[in-house]
Amino acid sequence: MARVYDVELVAVTKRYGATVAVDNIALRIVKGSYCCLLGPSGCGKTTTLRMIAGHEAISDGDILIAGKNVSLLPPARRGTAMMFQNYALFPHLDCIDNVAFSLKMRGVAKAERRAQALEFLKLTHMDGYAARLPSQLSGGQQQRVALARALVTRPQVLLLDEPLSALDPFLRGRMREELKRLQTTLGITFIHVTHSQEEAMALADLAVVMDGGRIQQASAPRELFDRPRTPFIARFMGGHNVLPADLARSTPAGDDKAMIAVRTDRCRLAPADDVAVGGLPGQVVAIEYQGTRVQVTVRSPAGLEAMALLSDDHFYRDPLNPGDGARIAWSPDDVHPLASV
Amino acid sequence: MTDAPLHRPSTGRTITGQANPGAVVGAGQPGTGIARDPRRLPPGAGGRLGGNPVGPYLQVAPMALTFALFLVLPILAIVVVSFWDYDSVRVIPDFLGTNYSELLFSSVTWRIYLNTVKFAVLTWALTLGIGFTVAYFVAFQVRSATSQMVLFLVCTVPFWTSNVIRMISWIPFLGRNGLLNSVLLKLGVVHQPLEFLLFSDFAVVLALVHINTVFMVVPIFNSMARIDRALIEAARDAGANSFQILLNVVIPLCRSGIAIGSIFVVTLVMGDFITVRLMSGGQSASVGLMMANQISLLQYPAAAANAVVLLVIVLIMVTAMLRIVDIRKDL
Numbered sequence: 022m023a024r025v026y027d028v029e030l031v032a033v034t035k036r037y038g039a040t041v042a043v044d045n046i047a048l049r050i051v052k053g054s055y056c057c058l059l060g061p062s063g064c065g066k067t068t069t070l071r072m073i074a075g076h077e078a079i080s081d082g083d084i085l086i087a088g089k090n091v092s093l094l095p096p097a098r099r100g101t102a103m104m105f106q107n108y109a110l111f112p113h114l115d116c117i118d119n120v121a122f123s124l125k126m127r128g129v130a131k132a133e134r135r136a137q138a139l140e141f142l143k144l145t146h147m148d149g150y151a152a153r154l155p156s157q158l159s160g161g162q163q164q165r166v167a168l169a170r171a172l173v174t175r176p177q178v179l180l181l182d183e184p185l186s187a188l189d190p191f192l193r194g195r196m197r198e199e200l201k202r203l204q205t206t207l208g209i210t211f212i213h214v215t216h217s218q219e220e221a222m223a224l225a226d227l228a229v230v231m232d233g234g235r236i237q238q239a240s241a242p243r244e245l246f247d248r249p250r251t252p253f254i255a256r257f258m259g260g261h262n263v264l265p266a267d268l269a270r271s272t273p274a275g276d277d278k279a280m281i282a283v284r285t286d287r288c289r290l291a292p293a294d295d296v297a298v299g300g301l302p303g304q305v306v307a308i309e310y311q312g313t314r315v316q317v318t319v320r321s322p323a324g325l326e327a328m329a330l331l332s333d334d335h336f337y338r339d340p341l342n343p344g345d346g347a348r349i350a351w352s353p354d355d356v357h358p359l360a361s362v
Numbered sequence: 363m364t365d366a367p368l369h370r371p372s373t374g375r376t377i378t379g380q381a382n383p384g385a386v387v388g389a390g391q392p393g394t395g396i397a398r399d400p401r402r403l404p405p406g407a408g409g410r411l412g413g414n415p416v417g418p419y420l421q422v423a424p425m426a427l428t429f430a431l432f433l434v435l436p437i438l439a440i441v442v443v444s445f446w447d448y449d450s451v452r453v454i455p456d457f458l459g460t461n462y463s464e465l466l467f468s469s470v471t472w473r474i475y476l477n478t479v480k481f482a483v484l485t486w487a488l489t490l491g492i493g494f495t496v497a498y499f500v501a502f503q504v505r506s507a508t509s510q511m512v513l514f515l516v517c518t519v520p521f522w523t524s525n526v527i528r529m530i531s532w533i534p535f536l537g538r539n540g541l542l543n544s545v546l547l548k549l550g551v552v553h554q555p556l557e558f559l560l561f562s563d564f565a566v567v568l569a570l571v572h573i574n575t576v577f578m579v580v581p582i583f584n585s586m587a588r589i590d591r592a593l594i595e596a597a598r599d600a601g602a603n604s605f606q607i608l609l610n611v612v613i614p615l616c617r618s619g620i621a622i623g624s625i626f627v628v629t630l631v632m633g634d635f636i637t638v639r640l641m642s643g644g645q646s647a648s649v650g651l652m653m654a655n656q657i658s659l660l661q662y663p664a665a666a667a668n669a670v671v672l673l674v675i676v677l678i679m680v681t682a683m684l685r686i687v688d689i690r691k692d693l
Contacts, residue, residue, distance in 0.1 A: 103595075110596075111596070122602075
């Protein structure tokens with residue numbers, strides 16, 4: 022039977038003294054897929070990536086790559102290649118020698134390794150800069166060279182540590198498309214660490230949200246956004262109102278810790294005195310114009326806040342001002358119950 | 363580098379700047395034009411240093427004067443004196459080439475110069491080996507910054523006392539009846555005291571290495587400390603073993619530190635006379651020692667000629683080193 026998974030983490034744990042950075046995580050990444058490790062800083066996502074790469078020893082558990090246990094192998098023998106956060110290009114080597122570095126380490130002859138390196142520079146559209154030193158390149162160009170350098174080892178799994186965080190928003194969008202294109206053409210697995218849920222949703226086949234060293238939810242981005250498992254995920258993904266379940270009439274009262282999520286774009290505004298529609302009554306505290314949308318925040322007397330994302334023509338037909346009474350309302354079909362933490 | 367703004371994190375501004383460069387440049391021009399053009403300034407108004415053509419020269423004057431007074435003038439004096447005549451009691455202003463011809467056509471001189479170069483090369487090779495190892499250990503093997511600092515200070519402990527004391531302290535250790543020989547005799551490793559230990563070229567090089575290694579450690583450590591640790595990881599990720607990392611990443615990135623340390627050590631050893639005199643017991647000679655002897659015999663012009671020749675040789679050596687390594691980019 023053909024191998025299904027490229028990367029499998031089995032009960033992987035990382036301890037630094039008494040602190041547990043990664044706590045007993047299990048994850049399987051399907052062959053040739055784009056996986057994003059997502060979470061706030063300090064959630065263990067980078068440590069996880071570094072353990073897969075072999076730059077961090079595993080305290081407990083095993084890592085399998087292409088069905089082979091690589092937990093004790095050095096980085097270069099795992100079939101992985103890593104692209105570092107600040108690219109880590111060798112400042113004393115020009116682009117082509119940077120890309121050819123791993124081939125040189127393997128003893129490939131000069132002409133041969135330079136030819137191969139040039140091929141990979143072409144792949145990332147950097148062949149015109151082969152003779153430049155990294156310091157003579159812009160951030161985006163350095164990134165392409167770093168990408169070529171990682172790919173030249175022909176890895177089964179490419180590991181990317183916050184690859185887009187050092188770029189400006191315009192370049193970030195372009196590189197994002199390019200990463201996805203490369204992953205599709207090459208058909209290898211990419212594991213991409215990011216703290217931006219927007220990046221993960223745009224790129225990932227499998228998005229893994231981590232917090233406190235544990236995996237909170239691992240699923241396709243659409244499912245992650247549509248059916249967040251916990252209040253943490255709903256808040257982290259954004260675009261959700263996370264509210265006590267009592268507010269939704271569909272849920273019977275009683276469990277006072279139960280929470281629900283309602284997507285802000287499914288919410289609407291209703292008059293404050295229209296008790297029949299339910300929802301969250303209160304005062305408008307913020308109105309944020311976002312171009313095609315307007316985001317209205319309403320705070321209840323009890324201090325709960327909810328937002329509605331309305332289309333601009335809809336909002337400006339009957340505009341509100343901060344301080345006005347209003348009510349955030351939703352239809353029972355849009356209520357998504359969350360697991361208590 | 364035209365695309366430098368891309369590095370800046372404040373990206374919003376960068377994009378605006380690129381999209382509309384004309385506006386930015388245009389806005390800047392009138393202001394700078396007025397400030398830079400002295401003709402447009404009303405007389406006596408502001409920018410005395412900036413507008414005055416003498417201003418830049420005034421600004422470099424202190425440095426230039428210091429250099430002239432303490433570097434150019436003494437060297438000129440030495441060059442002038444090197445052409446003078448002398449007898450056993452006085453120097454006579456003159457313009458003679460004899461000081462140089464006596465120097466350059468004597469086999470003694472050549473032997474002493476070669477001997478000095480030999481000391482310099484041996485000391486350089488040994489200090490480089492030891493200094494690089496020490497710097498590598500402190501920079502890469504020691505994890506905590508505190509221990510790094512402590513170990514670094516330990517390297518400078520010998521400097522708390524004078525060179526001469528440090529050299530003399532070798533004598534009871536290396537002497538014929540010294541500590542080392544006694545121990546070796548007691549252990550039966552040797553049956554006669556080793557004679558080469560003290561008052562020999564061995565002793566000279568040992569003392570030179572002892573005194574000068576720290577000048578190699580400091581600049582090399584400085585270069586190593588600036589190597590991004592991610593580069594080492596990137597090399598390991600690319601399959602390099604520790605030796606390959608040393609050869610392909612660490613050493614190339616330490617080139618300027620190695621060059622600076624080498625310049626220190628070579629110039630210090632080439633000019634040394636006290637170490638050679640003390641540790642060789644008068645049995646070996648160096649150019650510095652030759653000059654010291656000439657000065658004690660009041661042969662100042664001969665010593666001056668010697669000094670000029672030594673200066674030229676050292677300058678050639680330093681130039682050669684700077685040709686191999688461009689240290690400017692790392693300073």
